[in-house]
Amino acid sequence: MDLQIRCPRCGAFVEAEKVFCVRCGHRVIPLTVYDLSVDDFVYPPDREGLESLKQFKFAFPVINALLVERYVKEVLRWLSKNASRIDFSSKLGSIIRESALILGLRSLPPSYIAASDKPNAFTFGSTKQRYLVITSKLLDLLSEDEVKAVIGHELGHIKCEHVAYHTLAEILMRGMEFSSRILGAGLELLSPMFRLMLLSWHRESEISADRASLLVAGDLRIVESALRKLEKYYGEGGGPVESLFEVFSTHPIHPNRIKMLREYYRSSEYSRAVEKIRRRLSYAKALTPRCRYCGAVKKITDLFCPVCGRSQI
Numbered sequence: 001m002d003l004q005i006r007c008p009r010c011g012a013f014v015e016a017e018k019v020f021c022v023r024c025g026h027r028v029i030p031l032t033v034y035d036l037s038v039d040d041f042v043y044p045p046d047r048e049g050l051e052s053l054k055q056f057k058f059a060f061p062v063i064n065a066l067l068v069e070r071y072v073k074e075v076l077r078w079l080s081k082n083a084s085r086i087d088f089s090s091k092l093g094s095i096i097r098e099s100a101l102i103l104g105l106r107s108l109p110p111s112y113i114a115a116s117d118k119p120n121a122f123t124f125g126s127t128k129q130r131y132l133v134i135t136s137k138l139l140d141l142l143s144e145d146e147v148k149a150v151i152g153h154e155l156g157h158i159k160c161e162h163v164a165y166h167t168l169a170e171i172l173m174r175g176m177e178f179s180s181r182i183l184g185a186g187l188e189l190l191s192p193m194f195r196l197m198l199l200s201w202h203r204e205s206e207i208s209a210d211r212a213s214l215l216v217a218g219d220l221r222i223v224e225s226a227l228r229k230l231e232k233y234y235g236e237g238g239g240p241v242e243s244l245f246e247v248f249s250t251h252p253i254h255p256n257r258i259k260m261l262r263e264y265y266r267s268s269e270y271s272r273a274v275e276k277i278r279r280r281l282s283y284a285k286a287l288t289p290r291c292r293y294c295g296a297v298k299k300i301t302d303l304f305c306p307v308c309g310r311s312q313i
């Protein structure tokens with residue numbers, strides 16, 4: 001029996017196993033201990049860098065309101081003319097849902113396909129709301145499995161709470177002049193120290209997202225072939241000129257990206273995360289608020305019904 005749950009946000013009926021509302025993206029089954037946590041896969045230098053950035057806790061809410069939220073509005077305005085919303089019940093939508101379930105996201109980000117001749121995918125947003133954008137060219141260039149790997153990378157940024165900081169880095173890279181013209185004053189609130197930390201952390205954050213990509217794709221070869229196709233398109237980095245450029249870039253290519261991913265692939269940490277994901281997916285029918293046989297109310301994490309005693313797995 002498929003258990004239906006009413007989405008508290010939009011009122012749609014959702015199959016409990018789907019976890020996310022296919023209409024609005026709200027998570028109808030809360031996160032449990034069985035879901036993947038950031039600690040299960042984060043690259044430690046990413047975590048440390050982000051912790052340091054969070055020390056600037058007085059400046060950031062102001063920056064978020066003054067700069068990030070206004071920038072987000074600009075991007076959304078652009079998307080309203082150049083992109084179409086991805087329906088979560090479509091094929092691509094189901095890939096986003098599956099990836100979000102694997103990574104244990106709190107909700108599905110509103111997602112768009114933007115018309116573009118460049119293969120690209122990115123997340124942007126403030127601390128309040130995050131968005132995912134995939135370009136039409138990316139969908140042409142990559143296979144379905146590779147698209148899933150790229151989505152895993154992007155949702156990894158959401159899971160690890162990178163997005164508001166990445167968006168801020170993007171604003172900084174577009175330059176003071178642009179920023180103050182479009183967004184007004186506010187950048188002065190960011191000390192040079194903060195900016196430097198933001199940029200050096202940015203490349204470390206890519207490693208965590210690559211790990212998320214691997215966990216979602218479930219196959220190192222898929223992630224590597226996606227990276228190679230994109231690298232071929234944009235040209236390989238790593239030389240001295242590129243290294244200098246990287247420091248100032250918001251899309252830094254880590255020279256050792258594939259090497260680090262291979263190391264992670266061989267680690268016990270990776271095996272543990274894979275096992276946790278496998279278990280979470282096999283418990284999909286059990287982690288529900290009601291028994292799927294007798295309908296009795298139960299705790300989400302009860303694997304046996306407290307009334308009829310039947311196993312939910």
Ligand SMILES: [Zn+2]
Pocket residue numbers: 007008009010011012021022023024025026
């Ligand atoms: Zn909903």
Ligand SMILES: [Zn+2]
Pocket residue numbers: 153157206209
């Ligand atoms: Zn990234």
Ligand SMILES: [Zn+2]
Pocket residue numbers: 291292293294295296305306307308309310
């Ligand atoms: Zn029961």
